[in-house]
Amino acid sequence: MNRSKFLSLAIVLMMALLAACAAPAAAPAAEEAEDSADMADAMDEEVEQVLIGGFDVGPGGDPQGVLYNNGAGNVWFVKIFTPLIIMDSTFSNHTNEAALAVSWKPNEDATVWTFNLREGVKWHDGEDFTASDLKWTAEFVAAPMAAVTHFGIGQPQQIVGWTEYNDGEADEITGIRVVDDLTLEIELSNPNPRFYDSVRGYYALPEHAIDFEPTEIFSSDWWFSSPVGTGPFKFHSFEKDQFMTLQPNELYWDGTPELDQLVNRYFVDETAAVLALESGDIDFTYVSADVASRFEGNPDYQIFSGPSFVTNMFNYNFLNDVWKDKRIRQAFMYGIDRQSIINDVFNGTAQATPCQDPYPTFWPADANYYEYNPEKARELLDEAAADGVTLDGVNLDIPTYYTSQLAKDILTVMQANMADIGVNLNPTFLDVPTWRTVVDDNAADWNIAYRGAGGGPASYSSIWYVADNQWGIDDPNYVDLFNAMDASQTAEDYRAARTALCKYQNDEATFAYWWVSTRYGIATVDIEDFHYFPAPGGGPYVDRSQDWNMK
Amino acid sequence: MQYFLRRVLINIPVLFLVTIVIYLLINLAPGDPVDFFVNEEIGITKEDLDFVRERYGLDDPLPIRYVKWLGQVVQGDLGFRFKNGDDVSEVLAVRLRRTFLLMGTALGIGIAVGVSLGIFIGLRQYSVWDFTFTGLSFVGISMPAFIAGIFGLYIFSVKLGWFPSGGMRTIGKPESIFDLMYHLVLPAGTLAIFNLATFMRYTRFSMLEVRGEDYVRTAKAKGLKPPAVTWRHVFRNALLPVVTVVGLSLPTLVAGALFTETIYSWPGMGALLVDAVAARDYPMVMGIMLVTALVVLSANLITDLAYAVADPRIRYE
Numbered sequence: 001m002n003r004s005k006f007l008s009l010a011i012v013l014m015m016a017l018l019a020a021c022a023a024p025a026a027a028p029a030a031e032e033a034e035d036s037a038d039m040a041d042a043m044d045e046e047v048e049q050v051l052i053g054g055f056d057v058g059p060g061g062d063p064q065g066v067l068y069n070n071g072a073g074n075v076w077f078v079k080i081f082t083p084l085i086i087m088d089s090t091f092s093n094h095t096n097e098a099a100l101a102v103s104w105k106p107n108e109d110a111t112v113w114t115f116n117l118r119e120g121v122k123w124h125d126g127e128d129f130t131a132s133d134l135k136w137t138a139e140f141v142a143a144p145m146a147a148v149t150h151f152g153i154g155q156p157q158q159i160v161g162w163t164e165y166n167d168g169e170a171d172e173i174t175g176i177r178v179v180d181d182l183t184l185e186i187e188l189s190n191p192n193p194r195f196y197d198s199v200r201g202y203y204a205l206p207e208h209a210i211d212f213e214p215t216e217i218f219s220s221d222w223w224f225s226s227p228v229g230t231g232p233f234k235f236h237s238f239e240k241d242q243f244m245t246l247q248p249n250e251l252y253w254d255g256t257p258e259l260d261q262l263v264n265r266y267f268v269d270e271t272a273a274v275l276a277l278e279s280g281d282i283d284f285t286y287v288s289a290d291v292a293s294r295f296e297g298n299p300d301y302q303i304f305s306g307p308s309f310v311t312n313m314f315n316y317n318f319l320n321d322v323w324k325d326k327r328i329r330q331a332f333m334y335g336i337d338r339q340s341i342i343n344d345v346f347n348g349t350a351q352a353t354p355c356q357d358p359y360p361t362f363w364p365a366d367a368n369y370y371e372y373n374p375e376k377a378r379e380l381l382d383e384a385a386a387d388g389v390t391l392d393g394v395n396l397d398i399p400t401y402y403t404s405q406l407a408k409d410i411l412t413v414m415q416a417n418m419a420d421i422g423v424n425l426n427p428t429f430l431d432v433p434t435w436r437t438v439v440d441d442n443a444a445d446w447n448i449a450y451r452g453a454g455g456g457p458a459s460y461s462s463i464w465y466v467a468d469n470q471w472g473i474d475d476p477n478y479v480d481l482f483n484a485m486d487a488s489q490t491a492e493d494y495r496a497a498r499t500a501l502c503k504y505q506n507d508e509a510t511f512a513y514w515w516v517s518t519r520y521g522i523a524t525v526d527i528e529d530f531h532y533f534p535a536p537g538g539g540p541y542v543d544r545s546q547d548w549n550m551k
Numbered sequence: 552m553q554y555f556l557r558r559v560l561i562n563i564p565v566l567f568l569v570t571i572v573i574y575l576l577i578n579l580a581p582g583d584p585v586d587f588f589v590n591e592e593i594g595i596t597k598e599d600l601d602f603v604r605e606r607y608g609l610d611d612p613l614p615i616r617y618v619k620w621l622g623q624v625v626q627g628d629l630g631f632r633f634k635n636g637d638d639v640s641e642v643l644a645v646r647l648r649r650t651f652l653l654m655g656t657a658l659g660i661g662i663a664v665g666v667s668l669g670i671f672i673g674l675r676q677y678s679v680w681d682f683t684f685t686g687l688s689f690v691g692i693s694m695p696a697f698i699a700g701i702f703g704l705y706i707f708s709v710k711l712g713w714f715p716s717g718g719m720r721t722i723g724k725p726e727s728i729f730d731l732m733y734h735l736v737l738p739a740g741t742l743a744i745f746n747l748a749t750f751m752r753y754t755r756f757s758m759l760e761v762r763g764e765d766y767v768r769t770a771k772a773k774g775l776k777p778p779a780v781t782w783r784h785v786f787r788n789a790l791l792p793v794v795t796v797v798g799l800s801l802p803t804l805v806a807g808a809l810f811t812e813t814i815y816s817w818p819g820m821g822a823l824l825v826d827a828v829a830a831r832d833y834p835m836v837m838g839i840m841l842v843t844a845l846v847v848l849s850a851n852l853i854t855d856l857a858y859a860v861a862d863p864r865i866r867y868e
Binding site for chain 2: 064261266276432
């Protein structure tokens with residue numbers, strides 16, 4: 001009898017526990033009343049135009065992230081916040097368009113940049129946006145203990161006073177000056193005629209509405225409960241791990257958005273997002289190249305595509321002497337059938353690149369694309385071997401942080417190609433922290449890494465070739481080429497210098513530069529005037545989300 | 552009661568050892584949370600990396616970090632996530648609730664249906680029913696969760712449109728239990744397939760074994776009616792191995808199911824653990840492991856106590 005009671009009690013308790021877990025979460029007392037009011041409002045208002053997308057899916061997404069974290073997530077952030085300037089809609093001409101700034105110009109030696117700001121911009125709560133907000137934002141995210149790794153301005157150390165402020169030695173960033181409400185001045189420690197390219201991620205945050213400290217930038221609930229921006233949409237609701245909904249900002253300077261609600265649904269996995277799209281639960285998601293082909297010719301979907309602006313390459317480790325021999329490096333270029341991989345694995349959706357630069361505008365017309373030639377590859381290896389340089393005994397593991405099926409297929413073909421000429425590669429697929437440990441922190445033990453490298457059309461990261469670079473490249477020509485680029489004062493000079501760098505990389509085959517792939521977004525045809533561009537980090541780019549509407 | 556207290560006391564040093572081993576293992580994994588933050592395609596200098604490591608206290612030696620963590624834990628503070636600053640205890644509370652609902656429902660269906668079918672076919676050995684359900688159970692046990700998940704999603708959501716493609720609620724509609732149940736059907740159903748098949752096979756096997764015992768023959772010989780023989784003599788005794796299997800399944804109530812949660816966008820513990828490990832989010836990993844270890848130890852204890860309930864011959868001194 002007692003046991004029966006015990007069993008019955010256990011079953012009842014179990015059922016009660018399940019029921020408790022199934023019950024909607026109780027809102028904190030302080031928020032309950034407000035939530036109820038919001039709910040009532042939501043029920044009352046007529047919500048017809050709702051667009052649900054997987055805006056965080058893919059390499060441009062920063063799932064449930066906050067600003068300034070790691071340079072991704074702009075597809076969603078730009079709906080709420082606005083940067084100083086913004087990429088054009090496809091970045092095909094690499095031009096920037098006005099956003100918070102309507103015009104920008106440098107002084108004579110490009111050490112002081114003046115940004116004229118848009119008139120009439122208001123925060124979501126009705127307050128006026130001014131140049132002070134931008135200065136405050138820079139100082140907020142650059143505060144000494146904020147531990148922000150990716151400030152919205154590229155290479156912020158170039159701004160006068162930034163380092164001192166970041167180190168806690170100054171009370172303000174002296175190089176960022178508010179001239180008046182609509183004019184911001186930024187002074188640089190060195191001339192940079194292309195500084196405009198560094199401020200596309202410089203979003204404005206509202207001083208008057210932020211109630212947390214810089215040290216709480218990653219932990220504050222503000223981003224998910226009451227963010228205030230100047231973008232076309234304003235915050236509506238957030239369900240942790242599930243979705244965030246936005247509603248139109250009636251104060252938006254370029255007109256009130258047509259959608260009643262814009263929803264970002266969170267997915268852990270691209271496959272789940274694609275199935276949700278096919279089932280009609282969402283209207284848009286990023287998809288990888290091998291999945292995109294499934295939607296081709298389907299009248300129910302519209303396909304958006306664009307270059308990744310990331311060059312995929314074999315990063316050699318010059319700290320190991322074998323890679324200092326150009327013949328060995330070129331043997332890889334000739335030994336791998338790049339065009340076949342582009343045609344058959346990528347289904348033609350990637351573009352061969354002659355150098356590290358992902359922007360075709362800087363590619364030299366006479367670049368060598370190293371047509372597949374296994375005989376030539378063997379000859380080069382034999383010649384090097386005759387001089388005592390050989391791959392025998394060299395660890396040819398290829399660590400990569402690309403773990404998709406597409407990446408696995410690519411590296412399998414490369415492995416087969418190189419096996420044909422007697423070189424046994426061994427791709428290893430790692431998560432990012434492991435990859436970084438292998439490649440960055442353990443310098444001498446690796447030889448080839450398969451990776452990507454990005455950058456802007458007006459900025460080129462010098463970390464690859466400067467003195468003491470971690471790859472062990474010891475070539476003064478690179479320093480000269482970089483100096484020539486930095487010294488360029490006109491667009492023509494800059495283009496010529498950057499093209500010369502590309503040509504040098506191409507001739508030297510410093511690394512094995514393979515391709516720039518195409519990235520995709522798929523939307524249902526139910527969305528009108530929709531635009532998506534798979535920009536690196538998600539942009540920010542002009543998408544005119546205020547015009548989006550559902551049929 | 553004395554037995555219970557003794558078991559609880561033994562579990563304390565076990566739990567302590569588990570935390571040391573797990574802390575050591577996660578810290579031995581290559582890389583750290585800062586490595587996860589870095590966008591390789593943008594690049595970052597070593598100075599910046601060192602700066603962030605110092606800010607997060609990651610430059611302290613491992614034993615110091617462990618002692619700091621343990622010191623916080625004994626005060627009831629599991630710390631904050633490196634990845635996004637979330638309070639680990641709060642994240643665990645929310646995720647546990649979701650996972651318990653999913654896994655509890657799947658386990659409940661598995662036990663109710665699996666044990667019932669196991670009894671049903673255990674009493675009908677070599678019948679058409681036996682062959683049919685045994686065959687199906689092989690499929691259920693051997694089908695990987697991600698295949699079952701994708702099949703379920705493709706057929707019932709994409710093709711038939713009967714159920715949502717994932718998530719826990721319909722966006723734009725007020726939260727309700729019915730909506731939650733509607734979203735629960737596919738993921739819980741997918742998970743229940745494996746539980747159901749496992750419990751069915753164990754129950755069948757156990758029933759068949761007990762049915763051949765002498766005391767069952769004696770019960771029949773003394774003229775008991777078949778239902779009385781089945782329930783009083785066969786089922787009660789066949790239940791013990793099933794209790795063991797169910798007991799071993801209890802930790803899944805908090806551990807979650809990675810593939811099913813991922814495919815159905817069900818934000819539970821399985822997906823959280825993978826996310827935390829990938830990000831080298833030490834406080835989050837330790838929080839999950841601590842809870843899981845607690846549940847495993849508790850489940851073992853509950854299973855042992857359940858033996859005594861199921862079988863009056865078992866006594867703990």
